[in-house]
Amino acid sequence: MKLTIVGTGYVGLVSGACFAELGHEVACVDKLANKIDQLNNGEVPIYEPGLQEMIARNREAGRLRFTTRLDEAVRDTDIVIIAVGTPPLPSGEANLGFIQEAAAEIGGCLSGYTVIVTKSTVPVGTNERVERWIRERTAVPFDVASVPEFLREGSAIRDTMNPDRIVIGTKSRHAAAVLEQLHRPLTEQIVHTDLYSAEMIKYASNAFLATKISFINEIANLCEKVGANVEAVAAGMGMDNRIGPAFLKAGIGYGGSCFPKDTDALVQIAGHAEYDFKLLKSVIEVNKLQRNGVRYKLRDSLGSLRGRTIGIWGLAFKPGTDDVREAPAHEIMQQLLEDGALLKAYDPVAQSNFQRSFRGGDDTGITWCSDRWSTVEGCDALCLLTEWEEFTEADLGQVERLMRGSVLVDGRNAYRLEDVERTQLQYYSVGRPVRNEKGPLQVQ
Incomplete structure (x- = not known):
């Protein structure tokens, strides 16, 4: 099939690369010319294991291309997939501005029957609005469907190629059949339902x-x-x-x-x-409230945090991604700075993204480190906030030797208690029995 994917974020890029890998002809469209230039130069703007190699392989095979020209991409395509962002408004509602803009532009480009798929996460009833926005711009026949994504950052390719299920919501039997044909190589677990239910799933x-x-x-x-x-x-x-x-x-x-x-x-x-x-x-x-636990444990062990140096291992919201949106590290580090602490922070993948986003760029009181050990050196306490393997496999004896203090706050319960027991570290985790300076195993 010929596919056009509107939006080159996590969902759009991964979906485009994976459908090309299955043998389809895919055009990924984005309004941001810089991003398209970057992709055409072989650079991938997000960190996702295996994605750069998959994109390169399918571009070389001629199955995957990137463009800013929606009109050219949509012409003679079988399926258009909308994968633009739906960022939250201040109220918490999803902002449908990008969805509406994409739908209107698609409507102005259709030249023949096309299945329009919304893969973006949208409130119940949005796909009916998408249908209306498109119909206002064209007399060409089309059908609208909702096929929500369930991929996880860090394992997005595996989740796309081996999904637990595919949900197809549409009023059109023909569109449902086309989309089943598209997804059948991925799984037999295909759920057919109405638009409202697909959006709610x-x-x-x-x-x-x-x-x-x-x-x-x-x-x-x-x-x-x-x-x-x-x-x-x-x-x-x-x-x-x-x-x-x-x-x-x-x-x-x-x-x-x-x-x-x-x-x-x-x-x-x-x-x-x-x-x-x-x-x-x-x-x-x-x-x-759960983020407060790191602050409380540091206060319990160190007393006042003013002037104390706290090391931070991990800034991404989880390992395997450079995404720092709503990462717990944002709020935790802000709290510690408010308490007068001096911070040393490091993330092997997400550090530049985090630096750009943190407090609008105001990073006074933070030393951005280039590796895990320079982060630990001279600290009164170390906090693990993202369980990257280079942190979880680190020698805790070396941590103990490099630190000025002895406090280790494990926000991810990543360390084996037997490894902690071989040190004199004052160890705090989340709901696990540990040893601290008071002696025997107890809960912190």
Whole structure:
């Protein structure tokens, strides 16, 4: 098939590369000429393992191209996929400005029957509006469908090529058949439904996963009070087939471009439908409060943080990506600076993105380091905020030797307790039994 993908962010780039890998002819379109030039020069503007190689391979084979010309890309195409951003408005609602702009431009470019697919995460009812926006600009026949994405940054190619399921929402049997043909090589698990339900499946899925994360973090906080081990609790829970082990890892909370945005948007969708989504509001509140744990543990161990030097390992919202949107490190570092701490920070992939975004570029009080060991040297405490392998596999004995102090705050429960026990580090995790300076194993 001939595919046109509008938008070259995470979803657009990965989808374009993967569909080209399957043998389709793909044109990726973006208004940002600099980004298109970068892609045509073999540079990929996002960090995603394996993506640069896949793009290069399919460009060389002639199956994948990048352009700013939507009219040329849409001409004679079979499917147009809208994958533009839906950033949050101050209210938490999804901003549909890019969706509307894309739909209107697509409508002005159609030359024959085309299936228009919205892959962006959009509120319920948006695809009907997309249909209206396109129909206002063309008399050419077309159908609209919702095919939400469920990829995870850091494993986006694997998730795209091996999906748990494909959801196809449309009113058109023909469009449904075309999209099933497109996706059938990826999985037999294809769900056909209406537009409204397809849109809701995406939000409901992300909201449920966010709920699991906030729930286990609340359990971890309770474990710290009563002396239980959250990892043992999560393991015991996860063996129940009704619950499952995924997303039951305690830590400093979720971040990224999806969960925070989509949970806020779903609360707004519920509000417009005159429904008070109390559970999801609590999930969001718990996640925000969870970041405070790092600050409290540092205060408990060091007392006043004024003038103390704190090392920060990890700035991305999770390993495997350079995405720093809603990364817990933002809020945690702001809190520590407010407490008068001096920070030394390092991330192997996301550091430049984080520096540009942090407090509007005001990084007074932060030393940006070039490697993990220069970050640790001379610190009173070290905080692990992103569990990159170079941090989790680091020699804790070397950490202990380089630090001025002895406090290690593990915000991701990444270190094995037996490795910590071989040191004299004052170790704090999230809901796990650890040893501190008071002696025996206990919960911090």
